[in-house]
Structures are given as C-alpha cells and as structure tokens.
Amino acid sequence: MATTDRYPVTQKYLMTRSQALNFPISFFQGDFKKNDVYGIVIDIPMPNNVLTTMVCFINGAANLYFNNGGEYTGASQKYRNLVQAAHNLVANTGILLKKSEKTTQFDLPRGKVHNVFLLTKGGIYKTEFRPGVIPDTEPEKRTVYVLYQRVLNELRNCQLKDAAAARKNR
Numbered sequence: 001m002a003t004t005d006r007y008p009v010t011q012k013y014l015m016t017r018s019q020a021l022n023f024p025i026s027f028f029q030g031d032f033k034k035n036d037v038y039g040i041v042i043d044i045p046m047p048n049n050v051l052t053t054m055v056c057f058i059n060g061a062a063n064l065y066f067n068n069g070g071e072y073t074g075a076s077q078k079y080r081n082l083v084q085a086a087h088n089l090v091a092n093t094g095i096l097l098k099k100s101e102k103t104t105q106f107d108l109p110r111g112k113v114h115n116v117f118l119l120t121k122g123g124i125y126k127t128e129f130r131p132g133v134i135p136d137t138e139p140e141k142r143t144v145y146v147l148y149q150r151v152l153n154e155l156r157n158c159q160l161k162d163a164a165a166a167r168k169n170r
Helices: 011-021 080-091 093-099 139-168
Strands: 002-004 007-009 037-046 050-057 062-066 101-103 114-120 123-129
Touching: 007 011, 011 037, 011 050, 011 062, 037 080, 037 093, 037 139, 050 080, 050 139, 062 080, 062 139, 080 093, 080 139, 093 114, 093 123, 093 139, 123 139
Parallel strands: none
Antiparallel strands: 002 007, 037 050, 037 114, 050 062, 101 123, 114 123
16 A cells, blocks of 8 residues: 555555546536536545545436545445435535635545546536535535535445345345
C-alpha cells in the first residue's frame, strides 16, 4: 500500500476513485446544461485509517470504495430505496456549486475533512465539509450533508440485507 497523507491506499482504490471522478456524462440520457450535476464523489475519512469514497450518479447508482481496495457495489440494482436516496442527493447538489471551486486536482482528504466533488458537463467542482462544524450560515452544506448521510444509511441497510441473505442461502 502506498501512503498519501495519513491514509494508506491501494492502487486499486486510486484507480477506481479516478474512474469515478472521470465518469463521462455521455453515459446518462438527458439534456444536461453546463452546470447540471450528474454525479458526486465524496471522500469520507473514518476511524482506524479507513477512507471511504462514496460515488453517486443521477440515475440512482451508489457505490462505496475503500482505501484498502475493498468495495460495495451493485446494490442500486436490487434496492429501490437506495436508488431514490442517491438520485435525491445528486439532484439536489447543484445548490453547492456557488460554494465550490472548479478543480483539476483530486487530492485525498487530510484529517477528518470530507472532500466533495461535483461532476458537471462544465467540469468538476470541489468543496469541503467539516462534519460537526457546518455553520448555520451554510444551509446548502447542511442540506447536502443530511442527504449524503441518508445515502450512507441506505447503503448500510443494503449491506445488512445482503449479509442476511447470504447467511440464509448457506
């Protein structure tokens, strides 16, 4: 594992994260304007040197990638609640554009900061969240934070359902 800042990461993780950040808008049907958000990539630091990257797209796809090379993918094909939560998140992230900067740098987060990348036809925008200290003066960030916590919760519910189904089928 290579170490970048404080999070040890695998080559697989770096490649998968890069693919998510560069996912083409042409995959999605629709008439997207320059600043319509079609995807969001969120780097979420967790305890014990775990870095999770959540990727959601306007079609409701939602996946998790972990710095150790692990992943949780494909749940959107089975769970409608996850699709709805992921779509709702992406559909409502346009409110963050004015709080974001266009970027071509995709550094991993430092400390407990969450990196949030918004994918648009006009480029990729970045903002940062500091959970627990999102001020009242930034309601857009509070809204998006709540929405992505809902997606994380749905992903966890899907993982639990998949684990229960796997135990049942043994």
